[in-house]
Amino acid sequence: MSANLATSFPLSTPAAPRRNTPERPLRAVPASTARRARPKIAYAVGAVAGILAIVVTQLLLSVGLSHGAYEMSALTQQQTQLTWEKQAVTDNLLEVSSPQFIAANAQALGMVISGTPAYLRLSDGGIVGVPAAGTADSSVPVGASTLVANSLIADLPLVTVPEQTVDPANSGVADAAAPAAPISLDNGIPSPQTH
Amino acid sequence: MKHSLSTRRRVAAAIVCVIAIVGVFVVRLVDIQVVRASALVDDSLTKTSSEGTIYAPRGSIVDTNGTKLAGSVTLFDVTISPKDVDEFSRTGEDGNKTTVTVEQAMAEIGAVTGQSKEELLAIVDGALAADPSSNFAYLIKGVEYDTYQALLELKKQGIWWIYPKQTSGRTYPNGAIAGGVIGYVGSDNAGLGGLELSENSCLTGTNGQEAYQRSKDGVALPGTTTITKEPEPGGELKLTLDADLNWYMQQLVASQVEAQGAAWGTITVTEAKTGKIRAIAEAPSLDPNNITATASDDRRSYVFQNRFEPGSVFKPLTAASLIDAGLATPASQVIADYRYKPSNGASIKDALPHERQQLTLAGVLQTSSNTGTSQLGEKLSPEKRYNYLDAFGIGHKSSIDFPGEQQGTLHPWQEWDNQTYYTTMFGQGVDVTGIELAGAYQALANLGEKLPLQLIEGCTYPDGTVTDVPAEGKPQRVVSEEAALQTLGMMETVVTEGFWSEELEIPGYRVAAKSGTGEQIIGGILQDTFYSSMAGAFPADDPEYVVTVTLKDPLYKRSSAAAAPVFKEAVLQVIKKYGIPPSTTPGADYPGFY
Numbered sequence: 001m002s003a004n005l006a007t008s009f010p011l012s013t014p015a016a017p018r019r020n021t022p023e024r025p026l027r028a029v030p031a032s033t034a035r036r037a038r039p040k041i042a043y044a045v046g047a048v049a050g051i052l053a054i055v056v057t058q059l060l061l062s063v064g065l066s067h068g069a070y071e072m073s074a075l076t077q078q079q080t081q082l083t084w085e086k087q088a089v090t091d092n093l094l095e096v097s098s099p100q101f102i103a104a105n106a107q108a109l110g111m112v113i114s115g116t117p118a119y120l121r122l123s124d125g126g127i128v129g130v131p132a133a134g135t136a137d138s139s140v141p142v143g144a145s146t147l148v149a150n151s152l153i154a155d156l157p158l159v160t161v162p163e164q165t166v167d168p169a170n171s172g173v174a175d176a177a178a179p180a181a182p183i184s185l186d187n188g189i190p191s192p193q194t195h
Numbered sequence: 196m197k198h199s200l201s202t203r204r205r206v207a208a209a210i211v212c213v214i215a216i217v218g219v220f221v222v223r224l225v226d227i228q229v230v231r232a233s234a235l236v237d238d239s240l241t242k243t244s245s246e247g248t249i250y251a252p253r254g255s256i257v258d259t260n261g262t263k264l265a266g267s268v269t270l271f272d273v274t275i276s277p278k279d280v281d282e283f284s285r286t287g288e289d290g291n292k293t294t295v296t297v298e299q300a301m302a303e304i305g306a307v308t309g310q311s312k313e314e315l316l317a318i319v320d321g322a323l324a325a326d327p328s329s330n331f332a333y334l335i336k337g338v339e340y341d342t343y344q345a346l347l348e349l350k351k352q353g354i355w356w357i358y359p360k361q362t363s364g365r366t367y368p369n370g371a372i373a374g375g376v377i378g379y380v381g382s383d384n385a386g387l388g389g390l391e392l393s394e395n396s397c398l399t400g401t402n403g404q405e406a407y408q409r410s411k412d413g414v415a416l417p418g419t420t421t422i423t424k425e426p427e428p429g430g431e432l433k434l435t436l437d438a439d440l441n442w443y444m445q446q447l448v449a450s451q452v453e454a455q456g457a458a459w460g461t462i463t464v465t466e467a468k469t470g471k472i473r474a475i476a477e478a479p480s481l482d483p484n485n486i487t488a489t490a491s492d493d494r495r496s497y498v499f500q501n502r503f504e505p506g507s508v509f510k511p512l513t514a515a516s517l518i519d520a521g522l523a524t525p526a527s528q529v530i531a532d533y534r535y536k537p538s539n540g541a542s543i544k545d546a547l548p549h550e551r552q553q554l555t556l557a558g559v560l561q562t563s564s565n566t567g568t569s570q571l572g573e574k575l576s577p578e579k580r581y582n583y584l585d586a587f588g589i590g591h592k593s594s595i596d597f598p599g600e601q602q603g604t605l606h607p608w609q610e611w612d613n614q615t616y617y618t619t620m621f622g623q624g625v626d627v628t629g630i631e632l633a634g635a636y637q638a639l640a641n642l643g644e645k646l647p648l649q650l651i652e653g654c655t656y657p658d659g660t661v662t663d664v665p666a667e668g669k670p671q672r673v674v675s676e677e678a679a680l681q682t683l684g685m686m687e688t689v690v691t692e693g694f695w696s697e698e699l700e701i702p703g704y705r706v707a708a709k710s711g712t713g714e715q716i717i718g719g720i721l722q723d724t725f726y727s728s729m730a731g732a733f734p735a736d737d738p739e740y741v742v743t744v745t746l747k748d749p750l751y752k753r754s755s756a757a758a759a760p761v762f763k764e765a766v767l768q769v770i771k772k773y774g775i776p777p778s779t780t781p782g783a784d785y786p787g788f789y
Contacts, residue, residue: 139760150370
């Protein structure tokens with residue numbers, strides 16, 4: 001484009017002389033070689049410096065980018081680890097929330113399962129049911145909390161009695177500890193009462 | 196003009212050059228991007244990229260409140276490169292270098308994984324004996340996250356030749372709660388028993404795939420990973436069971452199984468008006484976390500996979516059939532002796548000798564009279580009686596279609612011999628599964644309308660689609676509402692006046708129940724131990740829940756006496772759990788004698 005412009009407006013064509021003009025504000029461009037050479041070197045230096053600057057910037061940028069990529073990778077890795085950790089902790093929480101763990105802790109404190117519910121009737125203040133304190137004297141003697149096995153918590157120390165674990169024997173499955181028992185005569189001679 | 200000409204030439208040359216260069220680039224570009232594009236891409240991918248598997252977790256099994264009964268967990272397999280196992284030097288905290296021998300290193304690993312160093316050394320030696328340049332052997336499979344962390348720490352401290360690798364496992368946070376129903380998985384995480392097996396297609400996920408660019412040594416380049424196929428996690432299976440209630444029932448039945456030296460015991464709790472099963476308690480029960488600790492015979496659901504002759508819990512079914520057919524009322528009278536010898540040659544007797552009794556139908560249930568049941572039952576033709584039992588679901592698998600579910604045996608009425616004709620009236624010569632019994636009582640409790648029992652609510656996938664929802668079953672009328680209500684009323688007298696009334700009665704509540712002491716014949720010999728059961732529904736005027744209890748071979752109380760207190764405690768727990776208010780209507784109070 002600049003070449004085309006140069007041909008359309010040739011600088012070298014001398015202007016038409018003006019007569020009767022005492023002053024000539026316009027004169028030919030002096031053919032100074034030194035003046036022409038200086039801008040050329042400046043341009044070259046400028047261009048080279050520009051290219052260098054671009055190269056350096058690009059290098060820095062790419063170093064930065066790849067650094068960022070590694071940081072991202074490390075963070076992704078960390079995120080994965082944290083996900084696993086969260087999962088492990090959540091699972092632990094679920095395990096200690098299991099009824100077996102709660103029952104084991106309650107039993108260690110000597111708690112028993114409450115008996116018959118009783119209600120206060122608001123309309124006449126009457127009591128429905130027989131209110132009574134819970135006792136361990138249930139018609140079905142409540143067995144150890146390990147009767148319903150949970151091997152995930154068998155080794156855990158109790159919250160209420162830290163020196164005890166959930167399963168003192170840690171047998172895993174408590175039912176295995178109750179094999180076909182020999183008939184005991186403690187409760188009298190077993191006899192069929194059939195109805 | 197001269198100047199201008201040379202400029203033009205230069206310009207033209209420059210333009211030609213530029214066009215030529217651009218042209219070359221364009222041709223090359225088209226060649227690479229269009230003509231050979233796919234070949235080049237394929238080529239580059241095989242050289243620089245790898246594919247990896249993204250594991251899709253197996254779905255959870257949750258109870259009706261969302262409590263997790265089974266879930267997937269990330270575990271780690273630890274492998275070792277046996278050829279690289281060697282001593283190394285470690286810089287301690289004080290900056291001194293110490294040499295760690297192989298034995299020491301193995302002891303350190305063993306302390307984390309719970310293995311002995313001899314065990315670990317044997318693995319390494321074994322692998323090296325098979326292949327001296329072996330670079331792969333499993334040290335231990337399926338360790339948990341904290342072990343994995345400890346191993347990473349060891350790796351940092353110089354034991355570089357161990358490699359923990361991610362894998363997935365199954366965990367059952369609530370242990371043996373409903374363990375026999377939930378079932379278990381194999382080492383490949385595929386279902387092997389129970390619902391894990393039958394709902395395997397719901398629970399199983401589809402693994403995804405990822406592609407990444409790898410460096411020369413095979414390490415994934417950061418930021419190049421792209422997921423080519425999204426993993427599809429398995430669905431969440433929701434059950435109708437309530438984990439807390441199920442735990443209590445299991446604790447209860449296990450306690451009685453232990454106290455009575457019984458072989459096994461079960462409790463079921465079912466919603467009368469929906470057929471939804473709220474608890475299936477079994478003892479012994481399987482802890483799916485630790486399958487090997489459970490005897491292989493006990494890795495089952497006794498409710499679905501065992502049959503037994505139910506005995507007298509069958510009598511209410513006979514009574515309801517008689518009333519529905521218009522052949523009896525609660526006041527129908529019968530003279531019941533200890534023995535009854537009908538004309539067809541059969542011989543019926545009661546459990547215990549007694550004087551002649553003048554019983555009503557209500558009294559027959561209350562005293563559990565076999566001879567009375569037989570005489571009243573004769574009024575109904577065997578064909579019709581068979582049809583009633585059939586409609587109650589006896590001899591049919593439940594709609595749940597549990598894997599390995601047994602089917603009770605109710606022989607066609609034409610095949611009944613003279614004795615069976617009578618014994619089927621009171622639950623001998625016929626066998627049922629626990630779930631069939633619960634289903635029959637559901638029909639009674641739902642005032643005569645039988646609903647398909649329901650154990651599964653549905654399977655929900657992560658994208659929200661729900662499958663495996665049981666088809667809405669049409670209620671099947673078995674007996675009339677009046678017949679059901681009258682039968683329930685007669686069963687109330689079992690609780691208020693019967694043998695075990697002291698152990699059964701709950702002040703303020705109307706409970707209908709019937710005991711059963713099922714005889715068992717093994718190898719032609721009548722055994723001296725029994726199936727002790729108790730089944731019932733409450734509140735008797737409009738039942739909400741059905742509870743059944745069965746104990747096999749209790750040793751100290753060899754009759755329904757073993758099941759009665761369990762039934763009461765179970766009913767009490769359901770009352771407390773669901774806040775059932777006391778009954779406001781008086782009991783039916785049918786007279787048992789005349």
